[in-house]
Amino acid sequence: MSLPTRKFDAVVVGAGGAGMRAALQLSEAGLKVAVLSKVFPTRSHTVAAQGGIGASLGNMGEDNWLWHMYDTIKGSDYLGDQDAIEFLCRMAPQAVYDLEHYGMPFDRNEDGTVYQRPFGGHSSNFGERPVQRSVCAADRTGHAMLHTLYQRNVRANTVFFVEWMALDLIRDASGQVLGVTAMEMETGETWIFQARATLFATGGAGRIYAASTNAFINTGDGLGMAARAGIPLEDMEFWQFHPTGVAGAGVLITEGVRGEGGYLLNKDGERFMERYAPNMKDLASRDVVARAMATEIKEGRGCGKDADYILLKLDHIGVDKIEKKLPGIREIAKKFANVDPVKDPIPVVPTCHYQMGGIPTNYHGEVVVPGNGKDNNVVPGFYAAGEVACASVHGANRLGTNSLTDLLVFGKASGDSVIRYLKENPGHKDLPADAADYTMSRLSRLDSQTGGENVFEVGAAMRRTMQAHCGVFRFPDLLTDGVKKIREISERAARTEIKDKSKTFNTARIEALELDNLIEVARSTMICADARQESRGAHDRADYPKRDDVTWLKHTLWYKDSDRLEYKAVNLKPLTAESFEPKVRSY
Amino acid sequence: MSDFDRVRWHCRRGLLELDIILTRFLESGYPRLSEAQRTVFSGLLEYADNDLWDFVSGRNSSADAAEEEVLNLLRET
Numbered sequence: 001m002s003l004p005t006r007k008f009d010a011v012v013v014g015a016g017g018a019g020m021r022a023a024l025q026l027s028e029a030g031l032k033v034a035v036l037s038k039v040f041p042t043r044s045h046t047v048a049a050q051g052g053i054g055a056s057l058g059n060m061g062e063d064n065w066l067w068h069m070y071d072t073i074k075g076s077d078y079l080g081d082q083d084a085i086e087f088l089c090r091m092a093p094q095a096v097y098d099l100e101h102y103g104m105p106f107d108r109n110e111d112g113t114v115y116q117r118p119f120g121g122h123s124s125n126f127g128e129r130p131v132q133r134s135v136c137a138a139d140r141t142g143h144a145m146l147h148t149l150y151q152r153n154v155r156a157n158t159v160f161f162v163e164w165m166a167l168d169l170i171r172d173a174s175g176q177v178l179g180v181t182a183m184e185m186e187t188g189e190t191w192i193f194q195a196r197a198t199l200f201a202t203g204g205a206g207r208i209y210a211a212s213t214n215a216f217i218n219t220g221d222g223l224g225m226a227a228r229a230g231i232p233l234e235d236m237e238f239w240q241f242h243p244t245g246v247a248g249a250g251v252l253i254t255e256g257v258r259g260e261g262g263y264l265l266n267k268d269g270e271r272f273m274e275r276y277a278p279n280m281k282d283l284a285s286r287d288v289v290a291r292a293m294a295t296e297i298k299e300g301r302g303c304g305k306d307a308d309y310i311l312l313k314l315d316h317i318g319v320d321k322i323e324k325k326l327p328g329i330r331e332i333a334k335k336f337a338n339v340d341p342v343k344d345p346i347p348v349v350p351t352c353h354y355q356m357g358g359i360p361t362n363y364h365g366e367v368v369v370p371g372n373g374k375d376n377n378v379v380p381g382f383y384a385a386g387e388v389a390c391a392s393v394h395g396a397n398r399l400g401t402n403s404l405t406d407l408l409v410f411g412k413a414s415g416d417s418v419i420r421y422l423k424e425n426p427g428h429k430d431l432p433a434d435a436a437d438y439t440m441s442r443l444s445r446l447d448s449q450t451g452g453e454n455v456f457e458v459g460a461a462m463r464r465t466m467q468a469h470c471g472v473f474r475f476p477d478l479l480t481d482g483v484k485k486i487r488e489i490s491e492r493a494a495r496t497e498i499k500d501k502s503k504t505f506n507t508a509r510i511e512a513l514e515l516d517n518l519i520e521v522a523r524s525t526m527i528c529a530d531a532r533q534e535s536r537g538a539h540d541r542a543d544y545p546k547r548d549d550v551t552w553l554k555h556t557l558w559y560k561d562s563d564r565l566e567y568k569a570v571n572l573k574p575l576t577a578e579s580f581e582p583k584v585r586s587y
Numbered sequence: 588m589s590d591f592d593r594v595r596w597h598c599r600r601g602l603l604e605l606d607i608i609l610t611r612f613l614e615s616g617y618p619r620l621s622e623a624q625r626t627v628f629s630g631l632l633e634y635a636d637n638d639l640w641d642f643v644s645g646r647n648s649s650a651d652a653a654e655e656e657v658l659n660l661l662r663e664t
């Protein structure tokens with residue numbers, strides 16, 4: 001079946017920080033660029049980022065990219081690729097200057113230089129002492145970044161397709177990527193976006209978990225599309241959890257609450273962190289606290305009728321101090337936990353925050369897959385950047401502020417790669433006759449399904465299963481059981497049914513299509529986590545509590561096709577610096 | 588065409604805080620709004636996420652009386 005077709009030099013799917021940075025590079029080079037987004041660009045999830053952008057500008061004291069590189073590699077628990085990490089850290093200052101040049105309203109020092117704030121995990125002189133490396137725009141860094149990039153793209157004539165949902169990748173028999181199919185939400189019509197180069201910047205998939213800090217749009221569409229097109233997903237077992245998301249809602253409670261003296265209690269009213277971290281107690285690092293909470297819940301000492309959350313007590317801090325030092329916390333607790341923290345503790349759980357894995361790329365933003373005896377063969381015409389991609393700079397654990405850096409550096413780098421590729425490969429290749437068949441068969445399956453599954457119920461089952469079986473702390477029996485369960489839920493997801501078949505803004509259809517993507521992410525996560533028999537960074541296994549560099553210093557690659565796993569080497573060879581050999585990670 | 592579905596999609600935001608509040612409001616408050624209030628609500632959805640959250644969380648208020656009226660309903664959500 002043939003569909004109406006639009007032709008562009010490049011199609012970028014996603015208008016968050018990564019997608020808009022890439023699009024800008026392309027449009028300013030004079031290319032004809034389309035950017036597709038499910039929501040208005042400045043409503044992309046990047047808007048939630050407050051902490052800042054990591055870059056070794058050295059405005060607050062001595063700093064350099066090599067120290068940033070060391071912190072990033074150590075933070076990644078040595079799973080990050082050192083060529084990509086060197087590239088990230090070397091390019092970060094220029095990425096910030098570019099943004100400044102575009103008009104980003106950074107906070108400034110009295111001497112006019114850009115101000116930098118401290119952030120966990122960033123140090124000077126290879127771990128010696130904390131360094132101020134994060135540039136920000138008050139507590140609205142992501143917001144300011146999106147607005148700045150959007151304005152600049154409009155000026156450069158980037159064509160935005162807002163409220164368009166990309167559905168599938170188009171590949172020809174040789175594997176070359178020739179564009180995407182996409183649905184216009186307003187009309188329900190499906191189009192082909194034919195492109196000489198296709199760039200995915202669709203962000204993360206944190207909504208696979210019941211407890212998530214991510215907005216509802218983070219459904220891993222790019223990952224689902226790639227997986228369905230035969231592209232493997234890399235390191236999907238690695239998800240960063242934040243210790244204190246409001247139970248049942250996910251909204252973040254800042255670490256500042258514990259900094260000001262708040263602490264965690266189990267159902268017996270015990271301040272259990274004293275047992276797990278006698279010195280640092282509730283101020284131990286994120287992963288330590290999250291793991292302790294998960295253990296308390298698993299061993300039946302959680303609170304509430306289902307014993308499934310922990311209490312964060314702060315009433316003893318006093319109303320005045322809460323109001324003054326922790327603005328907004330009372331509002332958030334009242335709105336999302338239905339408690340006034342001045343009187344009652346806040347129910348919290350370790351909450352999914354960031355996806356370290358994704359579509360495998362090199363540091364040029366080119367998508368790479370194994371084949372012909374080589375780990376990294378470029379897929380012609382296909383690029384990825386931002387949270388959807390795995391370059392891999394975050395390895396097994398991301399440092400705070402390094403994601404925004406990633407968006408800017410790899411957004412630009414992937415744009416530059418596309419420009420080079422288009423110069424060498426002029427003209428459009430013909431689309432295969434069946435370019436849209438797969439998409440159309442998925443859509444007609446969904447429209448004609450009878451006696452099928454309810455989208456919300458299948459999604460809820462997926463989120464519960466991921467939370468219970470593949471959370472912050474992973475137990476062998478739960479993982480084995482989880483693999484079985486998530487496969488069953490996958491089968492249910494293949495039979496979803498929608499009652500509303502209308503065309504215009506049919507949110508039921510959109511959510512069913514999003515579930516198709518989420519379920520691939522969930523299954524890959526469970527399978528990869530079950531297979532990796534060690535603890536590294538964010539992947540913590542009760543039965544294998546130690547990192548095992550002899551067997552597991554390697555990236556996982558998951559293929560949708562029968563849940564096949566392959567592994568590839570970690571690149572320990574930086575571009576110019578000396579290699580950082582794996583060491584025990586202690587702070 | 589279903590205006591409700593369009594509004595519902597516009598309640599998909601970049602901030603989780605808003606996703607949750609707006610989804611709750613669509614179920615509880617929105618059905619009881621007058622036509623005029625619905626138009627105001629759609630207008631509120633055009634604000635940038637952080638500005639809308641400042642309104643909804645009570646950190647800021649709108650100078651427009653009609654907007655304040657709908658915002659007050661949102662604040663109770």
Ligand SMILES: Cc1cc2nc3c(=O)[nH]c(=O)nc-3n(C[C@H](O)[C@H](O)[C@H](O)COP(=O)(O)OP(=O)(O)OC[C@H]3O[C@@H](n4cnc5c(N)ncnc54)[C@H](O)[C@@H]3O)c2cc1C
Pocket residue numbers: 013014015016017018019036037038039041044045046047048049050051052053054142164165166167201202203204213214215217218221222252353354385386387388400401402403404405407
């Ligand atoms: C609460 C919170 C705070 C954070 N704070 C920080 C911080 O301070 N510093 C930091 O470095 N990181 C932070 N992070 C992480 C960081 O914000 C994200 O990793 C980053 O913003 C992701 O950007 P992105 O461009 O990859 O994707 P997003 O900003 O998520 O954009 C994805 C885009 O893809 C589009 N899209 C998705 N699917 C489709 C489809 N099928 N069709 C069409 N379009 C599609 C969406 O509409 C959107 O435009 C934070 C995360 C959270 C949750």
